[in-house]
Structure formats: structure tokens, C-alpha cells
Amino acid sequence: MNGRLTTRQRVLAWLRAVFAYHWGGPPGLPGSLRLEWRFVSIRWVGIAAVGPGLLLAHLTPGQLIDAYVVLAIAAIYNVVVHYLVLHHPSVVVSGYLTMVGDSLLNIAMVTVGGGFNSPMYYILYTVTISAAMRYGYAPGLLTAGMFATFDVVENLVVGIPPGGPFFFRNGFLAITAILAGYLREQAQRAEGALERRLHQANRLNEATALLGASLDLDDVLQAVTNATCRLYDGDGAVLFPGASLLDRDAVMTGVRWVNGARDPSGQLLAELHVLAARAGDGLVDVGGAPSSSSTESGRKMYFLDLIPPARPDRLATLAVVGPPNGDLEQPDPDIIQSFVERVALAVEKALLYRTLAARSSDLQHAYADLARAHDELVRVDEMKTNFLANVSHEIRTPLSSIRSFSEILLTYGTDSVVQQEFLTIINSESERLTRLLNDVLDVTKIESGRVQWHMEALDLNSLLAETARTYAIQAKEAGLTFCYDVAAGLPPVNGDRDRLQQVLGNLLNNAVKFTREGTITLRAALAADEVYISVSDTGIGIAPRDHERIFDKFEQVGEVMTDKPKGTGLGLSICREIVDHHGGRIWVESEKGKGSTFTFSLIGMSQPREQPALATAAVG
Amino acid sequence: MELVTEVVNAGGRSDEPLHMDEPRRRSVLIVDDEPYILRALMYLLRREGYEVEVAADGEEGLARAQVLRPSVIFLDMMMPRLNGLQVVERIRQDETLAGTHVIMLTARGQTADREAGLRAGADEYLTKPFSPRDLLQRLERHFAGRDAASPERAST
Numbered sequence: 001m002n003g004r005l006t007t008r009q010r011v012l013a014w015l016r017a018v019f020a021y022h023w024g025g026p027p028g029l030p031g032s033l034r035l036e037w038r039f040v041s042i043r044w045v046g047i048a049a050v051g052p053g054l055l056l057a058h059l060t061p062g063q064l065i066d067a068y069v070v071l072a073i074a075a076i077y078n079v080v081v082h083y084l085v086l087h088h089p090s091v092v093v094s095g096y097l098t099m100v101g102d103s104l105l106n107i108a109m110v111t112v113g114g115g116f117n118s119p120m121y122y123i124l125y126t127v128t129i130s131a132a133m134r135y136g137y138a139p140g141l142l143t144a145g146m147f148a149t150f151d152v153v154e155n156l157v158v159g160i161p162p163g164g165p166f167f168f169r170n171g172f173l174a175i176t177a178i179l180a181g182y183l184r185e186q187a188q189r190a191e192g193a194l195e196r197r198l199h200q201a202n203r204l205n206e207a208t209a210l211l212g213a214s215l216d217l218d219d220v221l222q223a224v225t226n227a228t229c230r231l232y233d234g235d236g237a238v239l240f241p242g243a244s245l246l247d248r249d250a251v252m253t254g255v256r257w258v259n260g261a262r263d264p265s266g267q268l269l270a271e272l273h274v275l276a277a278r279a280g281d282g283l284v285d286v287g288g289a290p291s292s293s294s295t296e297s298g299r300k301m302y303f304l305d306l307i308p309p310a311r312p313d314r315l316a317t318l319a320v321v322g323p324p325n326g327d328l329e330q331p332d333p334d335i336i337q338s339f340v341e342r343v344a345l346a347v348e349k350a351l352l353y354r355t356l357a358a359r360s361s362d363l364q365h366a367y368a369d370l371a372r373a374h375d376e377l378v379r380v381d382e383m384k385t386n387f388l389a390n391v392s393h394e395i396r397t398p399l400s401s402i403r404s405f406s407e408i409l410l411t412y413g414t415d416s417v418v419q420q421e422f423l424t425i426i427n428s429e430s431e432r433l434t435r436l437l438n439d440v441l442d443v444t445k446i447e448s449g450r451v452q453w454h455m456e457a458l459d460l461n462s463l464l465a466e467t468a469r470t471y472a473i474q475a476k477e478a479g480l481t482f483c484y485d486v487a488a489g490l491p492p493v494n495g496d497r498d499r500l501q502q503v504l505g506n507l508l509n510n511a512v513k514f515t516r517e518g519t520i521t522l523r524a525a526l527a528a529d530e531v532y533i534s535v536s537d538t539g540i541g542i543a544p545r546d547h548e549r550i551f552d553k554f555e556q557v558g559e560v561m562t563d564k565p566k567g568t569g570l571g572l573s574i575c576r577e578i579v580d581h582h583g584g585r586i587w588v589e590s591e592k593g594k595g596s597t598f599t600f601s602l603i604g605m606s607q608p609r610e611q612p613a614l615a616t617a618a619v620g
Numbered sequence: 621m622e623l624v625t626e627v628v629n630a631g632g633r634s635d636e637p638l639h640m641d642e643p644r645r646r647s648v649l650i651v652d653d654e655p656y657i658l659r660a661l662m663y664l665l666r667r668e669g670y671e672v673e674v675a676a677d678g679e680e681g682l683a684r685a686q687v688l689r690p691s692v693i694f695l696d697m698m699m700p701r702l703n704g705l706q707v708v709e710r711i712r713q714d715e716t717l718a719g720t721h722v723i724m725l726t727a728r729g730q731t732a733d734r735e736a737g738l739r740a741g742a743d744e745y746l747t748k749p750f751s752p753r754d755l756l757q758r759l760e761r762h763f764a765g766r767d768a769a770s771p772e773r774a775s776t
Contacts, residue, residue, distance in 0.1 A: 392729065393698065393729075396727035399748070399749040401656040402749070403749040404752050405656070407751060408660065408663065411752070425656050
């Protein structure tokens with residue numbers, strides 16, 4: 001059972017293969033030759049059918065021999081056509097060669113088989129039908145006309161004028177040709193419609209494939225414009241953003257696309273640029289625009305509203321521009337619908353992505369701000385801890401002396417000389433403690449911004465002279481020379497008198513403290529619009545690596561002369577804060593063992609004439 | 621009152637070298653950059669009969685310690701050149717100074733500072749301001765303990 005079935009299947013498969021070969025042709029056969037190929041097969045079927053059929057046609061032996069000769073010629077002819085289809089396709093591709101050949105062979109067969117009045121005439125129907133179906137009305141009617149001509153010729157040869165049977169058979173032949181031609185036309189129309197659909201579907205796929213390339217809104221809008229242009233096969237397209245897109249921040253307006261190959265001069269690009277820009281300004285309201293209109297250069301424009309399927313608000317309107325003198329073939333409505341859905345989805349996705357990206361960026365910024373604030377807090381906290389530790393250390397040191405000496409005095413009494421010495425130390429250390437506490441308060445006040453600055457227009461010459469008087473005496477007492485070198489007519493500065501005096505006092509005090517012998521010099525000069533005030537000494541000097549460090553809090557460097565009370569380590573730090581507040585700078589130039597020069601700059605008020613006005617402004 | 625003056629005067633000769641071959645001596649080296657602290661301790665300790673030497677910074681203090689080999693060293697923490705921690709570390713590395721009693725005497729009073737001092741090798745840690753009486757008592761306790769721990773030495 002199985003074996004028999006298998007054999008049957010094998011036979012069926014073989015038959016199917018044979019049929020497929022003869023119907024479809026060998027692999028690689030061009031579509032234009034398929035029809036010729038099929039007719040080679042059909043001819044063999046015809047020859048195979050007519051061969052035994054002739055025996056039934058009541059022909060005389062002579063006629064029969066002639067008919068088989070014609071059949072043999074037809075077989076040879078079919079072999080030649082088969083050869084030509086495979087090896088010289090250009091000869092047969094038009095179809096006229098075989099049409100004429102088929103007609104002549106069939107006429108020959110009809111003539112040999114008993115003439116146009118015999119039943120052999122029916123053979124001619126096959127030729128006419130095939131001609132009409134292969135090549136249309138005209139070739140079909142042409143074949144029919146050729147047969148009629150031969151019919152007439154035969155009638156004339158026989159001597160009978162064409163009568164009723166002649167008109168009947170040839171008229172019917174013509175009608176058959178027309179019907180076959182009509183069938184062909186219908187088939188072609190269906191095929192064309194299918195092809196067009198396929199073409200549109202391909203274009204839809206190509207166009208929508210452009211949409212997925214990016215999530216960036218600008219890129220997506222550009223891709224949408226490009227895709228719409230492709231879908232319509234237009235020369236260019238412009239996107240007019242709708243209200244819901246324009247609401248978004250920074251949505252790109254003036255998106256356009258031009259098929260470069262069709263606009264070599266760039267004229268269309270320029271035109272669309274203007275159009276898009278005007279739409280971006282809101283000058284062109286394209287909402288609810290007519291389905292078509294035209295550009296300034298007269299090209300037809302086709303509008304497509306981009307409305308998401310689920311929501312009524314229009315995302316954008318796209319305008320596709322057609323060729324300079326002609327129409328665009330619009331895609332079928334369902335294709336457009338499908339396109340709009342996909343485009344709307346892509347645009348909404350990009351909008352969502354943009355929102356998410358913005359939110360993520362906000363979060364990142366917030367995080368960075370928090371991290372910075374945290375770092376700042378940690379730094380401030382560290383500074384506070386260090387400051388407290390330093391203050392504590394600096395307070396404990398003089399306190400330690402005071403406690404030790406007072407306890408020694410209380411416990412041991414001692415003689416009056418030692419008492420005197422110890423009491424002097426206790427007194428000096430209390431003073432140091434007081435100074436320290438004052439400086440600490442000063443620093444914390446300045447740093448926390450709780451200082452009341454009394455800014456006013458100051459006459460530097462009088463301020464410097466006044467300060468110099470005090471310290472000249474102090475320097476003389478220490479056995480030092482005091483030199484006053486201040487330029488006359490310095491411009492006024494906007495400053496706090498007491499605070500600037502504090503800076504000067506600090507610098508002069510240091511100079512006296514760190515100089516055993518030599519000169520203290522107070523200088524002031526104007527350079528450009530800045531006044532440079534400096535205090536020089538011939539004291540112990542400062543190593544270059546310490547030039548910046550000495551302005552830090554609690555930094556004391558080098559040897560402090562042991563017979564002088566120690567500083568608080570805050571003086572120069574306070575000086576820097578005060579000078580900074582006046583918009584100036586303070587720095588030191590010094591070499592170890594060769595003295596130091598501390599200089600600070602103040603910005604002079606440029607015009608002495610404007611002084612009163614500025615002073616009022618500063619005070620007010 | 622007169623006695624006090626005598627003692628002060630007797631101890632005033634700070635250049636006199638200490639006797640290095642005398643293990644029972646009560647020699648003290650004070651290292652501090654604060655002159656008043658040096659003055660106060662010198663007065664106090666000499667008055668109690670200790671041999672006292674002073675140094676004004678870490679480097680000088682270490683050099684003096686290596687020459688004098690004192691029994692006890694008072695060491696400030698914040699000093700120019702070598703700080704107190706560095707000095708005590710070097711003392712602990714020096715075998716000739718083995719057994720030296722090091723007392724940190726500093727204005728840095730935080731727990732972390734105390735721990736750092738003891739970890740570096742200090743035996744005691746006193747913070748300023750200190751009570752002179754308390755300081756003397758500690759010193760007394762130290763020497764009493766030392767003398768009791770080596771009676772045969774004490775007898776020689």
C-alpha cells in the first residue's frame with residue numbers, strides 16, 4: 001500500500017516538475033520571455049493533439065500526407081522557436097515573429113486539410129485567441145484580418161464569391177479576438193493595481209524604516225519629513241509643527257526635506273526654507289488647510305495632518321511638494337492612515353523620551369548640587385574643627401603660663417625680685433590672651449560677615465601720617481630708624497578707616513617685632529589707579545616657601561625672638577580679609593635674613609572732583 | 621624665702637653638664653618653644669632639687685637628650701623644626717636613651733592627640749594648662765618607683 005502510494009506520489013511529483021518547467025521555464029528565464037516559452041509548450045500540446053486528430057478529419061490520403069508534412073514543419077518551427085527563446089531571446093521577445101509564423105502554419109494546415117470552408121477552419125480560432133490574449137486587441141484583429149484575406153483569396157481561387165458562411169465565420173473570429181483582448185485588458189488592470197499596491201507598500205516600509213533611527217525629537221521630526229516626501233514620492237516636504245509641539249520648549253521649527261536629485265539648482269530648497277521659517281513664526285496657519293495648494297513657484301502642495309489615533313490634537317501638518325509641472329499620485333487612504341499612525345507613534349515616543357531626558361538631567365543636576373553642598377559643608381566643618389583646635393591650643397599656652405606662675409607664687413612665696421618677674425610674665429600673658437581672644441572674635445566676625453563696614457572716602461595721606469606718628473615712636477624705642485616715604489596727593493579710597501588702620505598697625509607692629517636693628521620704612525605710591533602701600537623692615541625675613549602660608553590662620557613661621565611675646569597667628573590673616581574686602585591684594589616680598597616688605601593695594605577713586613558724590617554714595 | 625633664692629641661684633648654672641654615670645640622679649630635660657613655660661618649670665624643678673636642662677625646639681631637644689641622657693624629658697608637641705611626636709619617636713629608636721621617661725606636656729588636649737602621643741612612645745601625657753603641684757607629684761612618683769625597682773643600684 002505504502003509502496004503504491006509512494007509510486008503515485010513520485011509520478012505526481014514528476015508531472016508537477018515537468019509542468020512547472022514547461023509553464024514557468026528554466027530558472028533565470030526573464031519575465032518578458034515567459035509567454036513565448038509557454039507557447040512553445042502549448043504548440044507541442046497542439047501538435048500532439050492535431051497529429052491523431054487528423055485521422056478523424058475524413059481527409060483523402062493525399063490531404064493527410066500534406067497535413068502531416070505541415071505538422072512536421074510546425075514541429076521543426078517549434079524547435080527553432082524553443083532554441084531562439086533560450087539562445088537568441090531578442091529575436092522572439094517582441095512576439096511578432098511567432099505570431100506571423102503561427103498564423104502562416106495554421107493557414108497552411110487549413111488549406112491542406114480542406115480549405116476555409118472545412119471544419120479545419122476552427123484551428124484558426126486558437127491562433128486568433130492567443131494573439132489577442134498575448135498582445136491585445138490590434139494584433140488579435142490583425143490575425144483575424146489576415147485569415148479573412150486568405151479566406152477571400154481561397155474563395156476567389158475556387159470561384160465562389162464570399163457569402164453568408166464567410167461573413168459568419170470571419171465576423172465571429174473578429175468578435176472572439178475582441179473578447180480575448182478584453183480579457184487580457186482586465187487581467188492587466190488587476191495586475192497593475194496589484195503592482196501599484198505593492199509599490200506603495202514598499203514605499204511605506206521604506207519611509208517608516210527611517211523613523212526608528214533616533215529617539216531625539218529633532219532627528220525624528222526631520223526623519224518624518226523625509227519619510228513623508230518618500231511616501232508621496234514628492235520633490236520635497238515641509239513640517240509645520242502643531243500647537244502641541246510648539247508648546248514644548250525648543251522644538252525645532254522650519255524642518256524641511258528636499259530630494260536633492262530633483263532640485264539640482266537648490267531653488268526648491270530655498271523656497272521651502274522660506275515657507276518653513278514663516279510657519280515657524282506662526283505666520284502660516286496650516287491647521288485645517290485645504291488638501292492641496294501650491295508654492296510660490298507654482299508647484300502643487302499636498303497636505304497631510306499628523307493626528308495621533310488616540311487623541312484629537314494635531315501634532316503637525318506635513319506639506320509634500322510635487323514636480324514643477326504635474327501632479328503627485330497620492331497613496332491609498334489606508335496606506336496614508338497606516339503611515340500617520342506610525343509617524344505619530346514615533347513623534348510621541350520622541351516627546352516622551354525628551355521629557356524623560358530632561359527629568360533625568362534635572363535629577364543629575366540636583367544630585368551634583370547636593371554633592372557640592374555636602375562637600376562644602378564637610379569642608380566648612382573641617383575648617384571649624386581645625387580652627388577650634390587651633391584656638392584651644394593658642395589659648396591653653398598663655399593660660400598655662402598664667403596658671404603655673406600664679407600657682408608657684410601662691411605656693412612658694414619667693415622673694416620680691418622673682419615675684420616681680422613672675423607677675424610681669426603673668427600680666428604679659430594675660431595681655432596676649434586678651435589679644436588672642438580679640439583676634440579670634442575679629443576673624444569669626446569677618447568670616448561670618450557680621451562685621452559692620454564703615455566705608456567712606458578716605459584721605460590716605462592723613463591716615464598714613466597719623467599712623468606713622470605712633471609707630472615712629474615705637475620704632476625709636478626699639479632702637480630702629482623709621483623712614484616715611486609717602487607720595488603727596490594720593491587719590492582718596494573708599495574704605496573703612498579703623499580697619500585699614502588695623503592693617504597698617506599690624507604690619508608695622510610685626511616689622512618692629514621681627515627687626516633687631518636697621519630701618520622700618522612706610523611707603524605709598526600711585527600706579528595706574530591703584531595705591532600701593534608697603535611696610536619694609538631689615539629684620540629676620542621669611543623663607544620663600546612660607547610667603548603664602550603666613551597669611552593662613554595660626555601660621556607662625558621661623559624663630560620668634562624669644563624675649564618678645566608671641567603673636568596670635570591671626571594678624572596677617574585678618575589683614576588679608578580686610579584688604580580683600582577693599583578689593584585689593586596683599587603680599588610679601590622677602591628673603592631669609594634680609595628683611596621683608598609687605599605690600600597691599602587699594603583702588604583709588606579716579607577723579608578727585610567726583611569725590612563728594614562718590615563719598616555720599618558710599619556713605620549712603 | 622632666702623632658702624628659695626639660694627636654690628634658684630644654685631640651679632642657675634645651666635651650662636654645667638649632668639653626670640651621665642650617675643643612674644640615681646634626678647635629671648630632667650624640658651623641651652618647649654615657649655620661654656615662659658621653660659622659665660616656670662626650670663624654677664619649679666630646680667627648687668625641688670632636680671637637675672634641669674632646657675631646649676627651645678625639637679631638634680635642639682633631641683641633641684641635648686643624646687648628650688645629657690636625662691632620666692625624664694618633658695616634651696612639647698607643637699615646636700619648630702622637629703615636633704614632639706617626631707622627637708619621641710627618635711628617642712625610642714635610640715638605644716642609648718632606653719629607659720628615658722618621656723612626658724608629653726602640650727596644649728593640644730584632644731583625645732586623638734593624646735592617643736598619637738602615647739602611640740609615638742610617650743610614657744605620660746599632660747595637657748596645658750597644668751598644675752605645677754600635680755606635675756611635681758607625678759615626677760616624685762616616677763622617681764620613687766624607679767628607685768624602689770632597683771634597690772641594689774640605689775645602695776651603690
